[in-house]
Amino acid sequence: MAQDNITGKIVVITGASSGLGEATARLLGGRGAGLALGARRQDRLSALVTDLVGAGATALWRPTDVTRSSDVERLVDAAIERYGRIDVMINNAGVMPHSPLDRCRLADWERMIDVNIKGVLCGIAAALPHMQRQKSGHIINVSSVSGHKVRPGATVYAATKHAVRVISEGLRQEVKPWNIRTTIISPGFVDTELPGSITEPDFAAESRKTYAALAIAPDSFARAVAYAINEPDDVDVNEILFRPTRQEFWKSRAARCPASLARLPLVIHLFRPPPGLPGSGEH
Numbered sequence: 001m002a003q004d005n006i007t008g009k010i011v012v013i014t015g016a017s018s019g020l021g022e023a024t025a026r027l028l029g030g031r032g033a034g035l036a037l038g039a040r041r042q043d044r045l046s047a048l049v050t051d052l053v054g055a056g057a058t059a060l061w062r063p064t065d066v067t068r069s070s071d072v073e074r075l076v077d078a079a080i081e082r083y084g085r086i087d088v089m090i091n092n093a094g095v096m097p098h099s100p101l102d103r104c105r106l107a108d109w110e111r112m113i114d115v116n117i118k119g120v121l122c123g124i125a126a127a128l129p130h131m132q133r134q135k136s137g138h139i140i141n142v143s144s145v146s147g148h149k150v151r152p153g154a155t156v157y158a159a160t161k162h163a164v165r166v167i168s169e170g171l172r173q174e175v176k177p178w179n180i181r182t183t184i185i186s187p188g189f190v191d192t193e194l195p196g197s198i199t200e201p202d203f204a205a206e207s208r209k210t211y212a213a214l215a216i217a218p219d220s221f222a223r224a225v226a227y228a229i230n231e232p233d234d235v236d237v238n239e240i241l242f243r244p245t246r247q248e249f250w251k252s253r254a255a256r257c258p259a260s261l262a263r264l265p266l267v268i269h270l271f272r273p274p275p276g277l278p279g280s281g282e283h
């Protein structure tokens with residue numbers, strides 16, 4: 001493969017032990033990125049790194065619980081120690097234990113807030129000082145279609161994914177002086193282990209059915225990440241929303257739409273000049 005803007009970049013990925021994180025590690029590793037992978041399941045990370053290295057990629061892993069800032073710091077420090085820099089931080093770890101509010105699943109709410117919001121903040125806190133020192137870097141935060149729209153049963157998850165978008169947009173504005181790029185990626189249904197985090201049996205069963213009917217392959221996400229990273233350094237891809245072509249926005253809305261419209265995928269790419277260049281003011 002020809003030299004591109006991925007080859008040689010050092011990429012840290014949280015939640016790399018399965019699903020979107022794993023697919024992204026495989027794709028970026030195959031395109032010459034140096035990887036530092038974190039998650040809690042050490043057996044999965046270790047097997048993945050063995051696989052990647054066997055295929056000629058460069059990768060390390062550290063046990064990482066993103067709710068603990070010290071774990072995320074250790075993961076980023078391992079990348080700095082081994083590779084000397086960090087070019088991309090992908091805050092991907094997340095959980096989605098759906099349930100309606102009146103079931104009062106406080107432990108699930110807390111877990112979503114801790115992993116989906118606090119985990120992203122821990123990733124930013126660990127990577128930002130290095131990127132500021134380097135005067136370059138790229139922070140990619142994973143939101144969701146639920147970061148754009150709320151529906152019954154997904155309220156707290158949607159709140160956390162809206163928060164990820166708000167944090168990312170604030171970050172985008174604040175990191176301009178250091179030439180740092182920021183990207184929000186909001187997937188629709190993608191075939192991963194995510195429905196396994198649902199603790200309510202009826203919601204878990206419903207979700208498994210929906211995923212079986214609609215979900216697309218995790219490569220879809222990995223390609224979106226690769227696209228954002230691979231753009232030239234003066235192009236800041238700020239947001240990507242994608243979903244299966246067959247996925248309606250939500251059933252209630254789709255019922256009011258012509259079927260042909262409901263089937264259309266919606267893809268938004270927002271481009272902005274990087275910090276410090278003419279025209280990099282607010283748009």
Ligand SMILES: NC(=O)c1ccc[n+]([C@@H]2O[C@H](COP(=O)([O-])OP(=O)(O)OC[C@H]3O[C@@H](n4cnc5c(N)ncnc54)[C@H](OP(=O)(O)O)[C@@H]3O)[C@@H](O)[C@H]2O)c1
Nearest residue numbers: 015017018019020040041065066093094144190192193194
């Ligand atoms: N799949 C979809 O349809 C979809 C749609 C929109 C958004 N997303 C988002 O995509 C991201 C990745 O999810 P996925 O779909 O790939 O699901 P997944 O296969 O369940 O992967 C989730 C990853 O997060 C990690 N994780 C969970 N809690 C963690 C913690 N406390 N500390 C560190 N890592 C933790 C898991 O690793 P360990 O359990 O080993 O720690 C796993 O690697 C999530 O943010 C999710 O909200 C997914």
